[in-house]
Amino acid sequence: MKTKQPLVRRIIFAFTLMTLLVSGGFSLGIVAIVHFIEEHLVTQGMAEELDSILHKDLAQGLPPRLDAKTRLFASHIPGYEIPANFIGLDDGFSEIVDETGAYYLYVHDTPQQRFMLVREQAEFEARETALFTVVFAGFILSGLAAWLLGWMMARTIIAPLARLAQQIRHRDQLHTLAPHLAPDYPEDEVGHVAAAFDATLGQLRSSLERERFFTSDVSHELRTPLMVIASSAELLETATLDEREHRQLNRIKRASAEISELVETFLLLARANTLQNPLSGSATLEQVAHEQAKRWAPRFADQGLGFHLIVEEPNDMLFHEGFLSTVMSNLIRNALHYTAKGEIRLLLSANGFRVEDSGQGVPSAQQDDIFKPFVRGSEARGEGLGLGLSLVKRICAYQCWEVRMYSLPTEGSCFEVTLI
16 A cells, blocks of 8 residues: 655655755766776876886895885895885785775795885875765755755645645635635646646536525425325314324325424425534424434334344433434435344434334345445335435534444344434
C-alpha cells in the first residue's frame, strides 16, 4: 500500500533531492580531482625529481640538490638511511599521515638498493582539509537552501490549489446561485481544474435541484390522499365492525401514520441543503421508543414474535422526533423482515439504542452493502424494496449520528445507533 504524502512535501522532497544530487556530484568531482592531482601529478613530479637526482647528482658524486621540504633516503648510502617508519613501503607513490607529520613518498627500487624521496606536505594537507571542509559545508548549505527554496516554491504553487479546495468544500457551492470558480484563476492548469469543477458542480446542482423538487412535489401530492385515508379511517371507527374488520382498520391507520411520517421525513431531507445545522429535538429517546413499541406490538403478536423494550441507561436528551422515529421504525421493520421466530429487543442506552433480533443474520459478504439502496438480504420477507436502511443511513449522516451493523455471538444481528 502506497503512503500518501502531501503534495507540498513531495515537491520539497523532489527539489531538495535534485539539488543534493547535483551538488553531491560536484563535491565528488572536486574530491576526485584533488585525489587525481595527488596520485598522478605529484607522482610524476617526484619521479622526475628522483630520476634527476640519481642520474645527475649522485652519478657525478654530488650531493642531491633538494629544497627545504624534500629529503632523500637510500638503503646503502651512509647518512641517507631510511627511517624505521618508512620501511616496508611498496614501490611507487605513497602518502603517509602520522603523529610526526604528513608526507608524500616516492620509492624507486634498483637491483642494488632502494631510493626514497620524501616531501613534507603538511601545508598542502591543511589546504586540502580546508578545501574538503568548504566543499562539505557547501553541500550542506546547498541542501538547506534547496529545502527553503523548495518550500517557498511549493507554497506558491500549492496556494491556488489550497484556495480552490477551500472554495469547493464550502457548503454554499451546492447552492444554485453560487458563482463559478474558474473566473478567479488564470488560464493555467489550476484554471482548467476550476473549470472542470464548475462543470461537475453544475451537474450536481441540477441533480440536487431535480431531486429536491421531485421529493417536495411527491410528498406534497401524497398529503391529500393520506388525509382522505386518515379521515375515512376515523369515520369507519364510528361504525359497527367485527374483530377482523377492526384489525384491518388498525392496519390501515398504522400504515397511514407511517406514510405520513415518511412524507414529513422526505420533506425535511429535501430541504437539508438549505439548513445550517442538524435539526434540534423535542422528544426523548425513551418517549420515541415507547411510541414505537406501542405501534409495532400488534405486528409482532400477529407473527408470534416476542418484543422487549429494555432501558439499560437513562437518556434525557431531546432529539428530532420525526427523524428518530423514522430511524427506529425502519430498524424494527428490518428486524421483523429477517426474523422468522424468536424475539426482537429494543435496548436503550445513554449514547443511543440497539435493535437486536434472533433471525438468520446477514452474511458477512453482504454486511458492507447492507446500507446501500435496493439491497435486501437473502432471508428477507415482505415486499420491501431495500430502501429502509439506506434512508436510515442518510438521516444519521445528516443528524451527525452513527449507525453500524454487526452479527451477534449466538445468532441474529444487531443494529446500533449512536446519537451522542
